[in-house]
Amino acid sequence: MINSGKISEIVTGILKNDRKTLAQAITLIESTRVDDRKNADKLLSKLLPHTGNSIRIGISGVPGVGKSTFIESFGLRLIESGHRVAVLAIDPSSPKTGGSILGDKTRMEKLSKHKDSFIRPSPTQGKLGGVSRRTRETILLAEASGFDIILIETVGVGQSETTVAMLTDIFLLLISPAGGDDLQGIKKGIVELSDLIIVNKADGDLLQAANRTAVDYANALQFLRNEKDTWQPLVLKCSALKDRGIPSILKAVNNFCKQTQRSGLFQTRRSEQAVAAMWEEISERLNENLRSNNKVKKIINNIQVDLRKGMISPSIAANQILKSFLN
Amino acid sequence: MINSGKISEIVTGILKNDRKTLAQAITLIESTRVDDRKNADKLLSKLLPHTGNSIRIGISGVPGVGKSTFIESFGLRLIESGHRVAVLAIDPSSPKTGGSILGDKTRMEKLSKHKDSFIRPSPTQGKLGGVSRRTRETILLAEASGFDIILIETVGVGQSETTVAMLTDIFLLLISPAGGDDLQGIKKGIVELSDLIIVNKADGDLLQAANRTAVDYANALQFLRNEKDTWQPLVLKCSALKDRGIPSILKAVNNFCKQTQRSGLFQTRRSEQAVAAMWEEISERLNENLRSNNKVKKIINNIQVDLRKGMISPSIAANQILKSFLN
Numbered sequence: 001m002i003n004s005g006k007i008s009e010i011v012t013g014i015l016k017n018d019r020k021t022l023a024q025a026i027t028l029i030e031s032t033r034v035d036d037r038k039n040a041d042k043l044l045s046k047l048l049p050h051t052g053n054s055i056r057i058g059i060s061g062v063p064g065v066g067k068s069t070f071i072e073s074f075g076l077r078l079i080e081s082g083h084r085v086a087v088l089a090i091d092p093s094s095p096k097t098g099g100s101i102l103g104d105k106t107r108m109e110k111l112s113k114h115k116d117s118f119i120r121p122s123p124t125q126g127k128l129g130g131v132s133r134r135t136r137e138t139i140l141l142a143e144a145s146g147f148d149i150i151l152i153e154t155v156g157v158g159q160s161e162t163t164v165a166m167l168t169d170i171f172l173l174l175i176s177p178a179g180g181d182d183l184q185g186i187k188k189g190i191v192e193l194s195d196l197i198i199v200n201k202a203d204g205d206l207l208q209a210a211n212r213t214a215v216d217y218a219n220a221l222q223f224l225r226n227e228k229d230t231w232q233p234l235v236l237k238c239s240a241l242k243d244r245g246i247p248s249i250l251k252a253v254n255n256f257c258k259q260t261q262r263s264g265l266f267q268t269r270r271s272e273q274a275v276a277a278m279w280e281e282i283s284e285r286l287n288e289n290l291r292s293n294n295k296v297k298k299i300i301n302n303i304q305v306d307l308r309k310g311m312i313s314p315s316i317a318a319n320q321i322l323k324s325f326l327n
Numbered sequence: 328m329i330n331s332g333k334i335s336e337i338v339t340g341i342l343k344n345d346r347k348t349l350a351q352a353i354t355l356i357e358s359t360r361v362d363d364r365k366n367a368d369k370l371l372s373k374l375l376p377h378t379g380n381s382i383r384i385g386i387s388g389v390p391g392v393g394k395s396t397f398i399e400s401f402g403l404r405l406i407e408s409g410h411r412v413a414v415l416a417i418d419p420s421s422p423k424t425g426g427s428i429l430g431d432k433t434r435m436e437k438l439s440k441h442k443d444s445f446i447r448p449s450p451t452q453g454k455l456g457g458v459s460r461r462t463r464e465t466i467l468l469a470e471a472s473g474f475d476i477i478l479i480e481t482v483g484v485g486q487s488e489t490t491v492a493m494l495t496d497i498f499l500l501l502i503s504p505a506g507g508d509d510l511q512g513i514k515k516g517i518v519e520l521s522d523l524i525i526v527n528k529a530d531g532d533l534l535q536a537a538n539r540t541a542v543d544y545a546n547a548l549q550f551l552r553n554e555k556d557t558w559q560p561l562v563l564k565c566s567a568l569k570d571r572g573i574p575s576i577l578k579a580v581n582n583f584c585k586q587t588q589r590s591g592l593f594q595t596r597r598s599e600q601a602v603a604a605m606w607e608e609i610s611e612r613l614n615e616n617l618r619s620n621n622k623v624k625k626i627i628n629n630i631q632v633d634l635r636k637g638m639i640s641p642s643i644a645a646n647q648i649l650k651s652f653l654n
Contacts, residue, residue, distance in 0.1 A: 041642055048640055136641070274634050277641035278648075279614075285649055286613045287606075307601050313375055314463070314604035315368055321605075322612055 007039060011046050017146040019118055026120060029137045044137060047144040052270075054143045055257055056150045058164040060190070061174030066200045067153055068107035070174055070240035075111040077246050078149050084116045086147035090135055090154040090164055091122035118147060132163045133284070136277055139167065165193045166273050169266060170256050172196045172249075175217070177209035191220070196234055196252055203239035210237050230263035231256055295324045329355070329366045338373050344473040346445055353447060356464045371464060377471040379597075382584055385491040387481050387517070388501030393527045394480055395434035397501055397567035402438040404573050405476050411443045413474035417462055417481040417491055418449035445474060459490045460611070463604055466494065492520045493600050496593060497583050499523045499576075502544070504536035518547070523561055523579055530566035537564050557590035558583055622651045 010028075013021025029040040061067050075085045087108070106112075112119050120138065122131075139150050152168055154160045165171050173194040191197070197217050202210035218235045234252055238245030260266040290296055300321065307317045337355075340348025356367040388394050402412045414435070433439075439446050447465065449458075466477050479495055481487045492498050500521040518524070524544050529537035545562045561579055565572030587593040617623055627648065634644045 041646075044640055044642065052637055140640075270637075271635035274637070274641050274644075275631055278631075278634055278644040281641055281645035282617065282648055283610060283614055285645060286617065286652075287610055289649070289653065290609065290613065304602055304605075307605060308598035310379055310597075310601070313371055313467075314601050314608055315371060317601075317605045318608035318612060319368075321609055322616070325613075326616065 004042075007043055007046070010043060014047060014141060014145045015050060019145070022118065022141060022145045023120075025141050026138050029141065030134050040137070044140060047140060050144040051140040052143060054139075054148045054150050055170070055253070056139060056152065056168040057253065058152050058154070058161075058168035058171040059174065060154050060161050060164060060172070061200075062176075063155060065174045065176050066240050067155075067174055070198070070200060070238070071151055071153060072108040072111045073240045073243050073246050074249065075108070075117060075149075075151065076114070077250055079111075079114055079116045081250070083149045084147045085111070085118070085149045085151060086142040086145075087111070087117065087119040087151045087153065088135055088138055088142070089120070089122035090131055090152060090160050090167075118142065118145075132167065133277075133281060135163075136167055161190045161193055166276055169260075169269065170195045170253060172198055174198050174200050175213065177201055177206040177213045191217075194233055195231060195256055196236060196249065197221070198249060199235065199237045200240055202237035202245065203242050230265045231260055290321070290325050293325050296321055299324055329363070331369075334366060334370055334373070337370060341374060341468060341472045342377060346472070349445065349468060349472045350447075352468050353465050356468065357461050367464070371467060374467060374471040378467040379470060381466075381470045381475045381477050382497070382580070383466060383477045383479065383495040384580065385479050385481070385488075385495035385498040386501065387488050387491060387498070388527075389503075390482060392501045392503050393567050394482075394501060397525075397527060397565070398478055398480060399435040399438045400567045400570050400573050401576065402435070402444060402478065403441070404577055406438075406441055406443045408577070410476045411474045412438070412445075412476045412478060413469040413472075414438070414444065414446040414478045414480065415462055415465055415469070416447070416449035417458055417479060417487050417494075445469060445472075459494070460604075460608060462490075463494055488517045488520055493603055496587075496596065497522045497580060499525055501525050501527050502540065504528055504533040504540045518544075521560055522558060522583055523563060523576065524548070525576060526562065526564045527567055529564035529572065530569050557592045558587055617648070617652050620652050623648055626651055 010021055010025050014025060025043060028036055028043065031037070031040070059067060059071065071087055075087065078085050108119060111117050135152065139152075142150055150168075152164050154164045161171075171193050173190060173196070175197060177199060199210045199214045199217070202214075214235045214237050221233050221235065236245065236249055236252060238249060240246070257266065260269075303312070303317050303320055306312045307314065312320075337348055337352050341352060352370060355363055355370065358364070358367070386394060386398065398414055402414065405412050435446060438444050462479065466479075469477055477495075479491050481491045488498075498520050500517060500523070502524060504526060526537045526541045526544070529541075541562045541564050548560050548562065563572065563576055563579060565576060567573070584593065587596075630639070630644050630647055633639045634641065639647075
């Protein structure tokens with residue numbers, strides 16, 4: 001149980017950039033308990049004026065592409081340039097098994113120990129909808145706590161990229177050097193979400209393959225270009241392991257921010273994200289509301305029995321439940 | 328406008344296996360007009376007793392893996408064995424551009440001309456939620472119209488596979504012969520959804536690679552095995568182009584149905600799908616209801632303005648709208 005004195009204490013701690021308080025606050029917003037949820041809402045309201053002042057960067061790529069190594073190298077460069085960096089992770093896991101190494105601190109050895117970084121591994125459970133809300137709120141907490149760069153890591157499985165793109169200002173896709181026909185393997189939708197495509201592992205034996213992959217993707221991007229867009233996606237190369245090519249990625253991110261802030265795209269994206277987030281929350285809470293409604297609870301079991309037997313269709317079952325909820 | 332006489336006519340036409348009527352009925356359930364929706368519900372209620380008697384087969388794979396060629400070859404064999412085959416497609420398209428060649432009749436030349444087949448290309452628009460509902464209802468129409476095998480094709484991009492798995496009895500994943508490290512590229516979650524993994528293009532130069540890929544996947548599946556499951560996923564090889572290996576896939580599908588019907592898994596999956604479909608429809612219709620609510624319409628614009636300016640958070644905006652809807 002948290003009282004209002006405790007909430008003020010957390011607000012103060014966060015505004016003082018105390019990382020222990022930040023971690024506590026994240027645990028609070030991750031809780032699914034009703035009273036915790038209310039307190040989380042109060043906390044977020046109080047912190048709202050202190051949020052929004054970061055660059056939110058999405059980072060995606062299939063397992064093995066080197067996301068952790070990249071974040072270690074990229075994050076340390078950002079800190080060198082005077083930033084404070086928070087790393088969060090969205091883990092869609094698998095429908096059946098779950099488990100992940102996203103946001104694993106041991107894989108970002110120097111970064112995780114640095115006083116100007118904060119790494120929060122992905123929560124171990126939860127549906128993507130809930131994950132999205134929690135991550136959005138964690139971003140706000142980290143911003144209020146003085147982090148001006150937020151890196152959000154995810155693994156390349158389709159839906160989670162869309163979620164990350166809806167939470168971030170710029171989206172980086174990491175790919176490995178590979179043959180040309182690999183292009184089809186990476187889903188077109190994800191390439192289209194990407195503001196920067198980064199060919200990692202551009203070193204040693206893979207250097208030539210990396211060059212070829214970069215050219216292939218640059219060509220492919222031609223077809224996706226939209227002249228009306230104020231930013232045209234770029235393909236860059238780096239070797240995160242050897243810490244090579246990172247400064248030009250930093251520069252590209254800076255250019256992206258400058259250009260899109262001037263054109264208004266940056267602000268438009270954020271406000272569209274806020275509206276989409278609102279509708280997502282409305283939808284989730286409406287569902288919660290319906291499921292806990294007493295009239296619905298009374299009839300739901302019988303309806304589900306009939307439905308399971310194939311005596312009524314899902315549509316008709318849905319109609320019956322909605323009627324009893326809305327009347 | 329459709330009157331109740333017209334609905335009876337459609338029912339009769341469908342039960343007589345008239346394919347022109349079936350096509351009309353699908354167009355009706357694809358419509359988003361309110362009166363069409365009501366008529367679609369009436370139609371589906373009347374047809375419900377004539378549905379459910381097919382095997383619903385999901386087929387997925389990345390672009391270029393040979394889905395159309397496979398469906399041509401597989402579909403014709405099914406017809407030879409005395410079945411009537413409907414082919415539907417779920418196309419998640421891309422968030423930005425759209426467009427697809429799924430369910431393209433010209434790519435299934437013989438099958439599309441056969442009197443015992445029916446091919447319906449994917450609708451050109453719509454969100455995945457709506458697509459799922461429309462496809463579910465199209466399956467019912469096709470079943471009522473005497474098709475006892477329904478093939479549902481989708482392209483490998485994560486979310487749409489989950490949708491297809493929720494609509495089908497058995498899920499087939501097509502893969503291409505390739506190097507061992509490709510394993511990571513195909514998302515674990517999708518492999519886990521698969522009841523049969525089929526290495527296509529097992530012919531000519533690719534035969535050896537196909538053998539290797541089959542072994543790799545068979546090994547990988549060991550780790551995903553769940554002793555409690557009554558069906559353990561299989562890896563098979565074929566060449567759809569040369570029409571080789573298709574009979575053993577047919578046999579595996581038959582075995583799957585026999586085993587899972589005996590164990591009850593078949594029926595359990597269907598009833599769980601029905602319940603999930605009901606909740607999906609409830610969620611969609613609740614949202615439609617809220618958006619068309621007069622009290623909500625009055626306040627929504629001002630709230631969105633504040634939200635876009637960052638003056639309120641998505642959570643608070645959602646709360647305000649929900650209050651005015653529910654009170």
